[in-house]
Amino acid sequence: MGIFLKDISLKGKTALITGATKGLGRGAAIAIAEAGGNIIAIGRNQLELNSLKKEIKKLRVKYLSFNCDVNNYNRMKLFISSLKKLDILVNNAGTNIPESFLNVKKSSMETLLNVNTKAVFNVAQLCANQIIKLRRKNGSIINISSIFGVVAGQKRTVYSMTKFGVEGLTKGMALDLAKYNIRVNSVCPNIVLTPRTKKYFADKKYNKYIKENTPIKKVVSVSDVATSITFLASEASSMITGSSIIIDGGWTAK
């Protein structure tokens, strides 16, 4: 800590990350551990939870994992309400099924609403209640949103509906949780190259669409997003709440 520059440090803090095995969730877990935070990883793939354990343990912080689908409310509730320490939630688990509006299948709409909206709400509520119950000095919740929580994109109607929803939830939660000194923010990345989006990038037309719409001619990296998440998790951002960090190389500035 300098005179005016605060450290991005999470020493002694415990962070729960959903969708922690791959992509942004995994990046966030590693970045938080690098800042000194202990990790509670939620994911559905045991092999990947094990390999994440190895990576996190190298950083000399505590690691706990729970193999669970975030849609399973009862199991999530049992686990979260049993936690002895919790300061930070990275509410990351989410998915996308790009379809043109006229052809959106009922099943894809249901899946996206369940994962991106209902499970996001449920995990946030369970964690907020636990942080308050544990009487932590401060807390920070980061919802993983998207530029499609701010603007629309082709074949992204349902995704936009869910992510605009997350933006609304973030602001509402921020107001309700401020008196407990729990801050709530979101990060809104442009399309990041992750295992899930790899198939989109394989399409040349899609690549061109991304490039043409991103004034800074680079693809957002997992590390770009993980760094912003860690900044929001730490007390370096102790007056930032109810807000979004947009990591989009200028996409939404146009």
Next chain:
Amino acid sequence: MLKKINLKNKTALVTGAGKGLGKACAVALAEAGAKVIILSRTKSDLTKVNKIIKKTKGSSQSFVCDVTNLNDLKKVLKKISRLDILVNNAGNNRPQHFTKVSQANMEYLTNLNMKAAFNVAQLCSQKMVKAKNRKKIGGSIIHMSSQLGKVGCEGRNVYNMNKFGIEGLARGMACELAPYNIRVNTVCPTFVETPMVKKFFKNKKFKNKMLKNIPLGRVAKESDVATAVAFLAADSSEMITGTSLLVDGGWTAK
């Protein structure tokens, strides 16, 4: 994974650096390793800030300069060989009810908060574009905006007009400077413990009313804002451009 706020080998210019937020930003950037060029109208203030920076083992150079004087500004810029970061901070406020705003105050605020801000940004951008290795070493411009660049507030109509304008300028600049690998963002603080705000808060009724509007129930510290500025200045935010970092304790989430 985690990108540190590191400004080694970068040169930053901060306007209005004698007091308040400008001073805090100058010191924070120096603490992150930048060489800092500080501008203010008051020589004695610059001397004090130079001393603080020296104490943190940082390096600084100062110029007495009124940013509303274009010729003086040009002279200062001529003496600078390289520039990587600009904190476009100099600004002021003279609250008055809309029907009572005097021409003199409207002119004064608009000349300082908009015209001078534009001129400083343009002159510095011209220098930043020419910097050697700019494609490799990114540039970053941070405009000091306000939560009142996002929402209205009583007695703040001219300031609202100025700061909403700065939000627009930042987005336009972001689009145009992206090809040069220069990012442009704003920081939007709520009321901060600065000499300017202390003056407003002598009115206890006003102070209490404003505090009620900040969900976190406290004003921001200078270090909260300076840390956000340092985060945007560094490569830790290398894909963030054309956006705003709200340091407002939830004010605009309502």
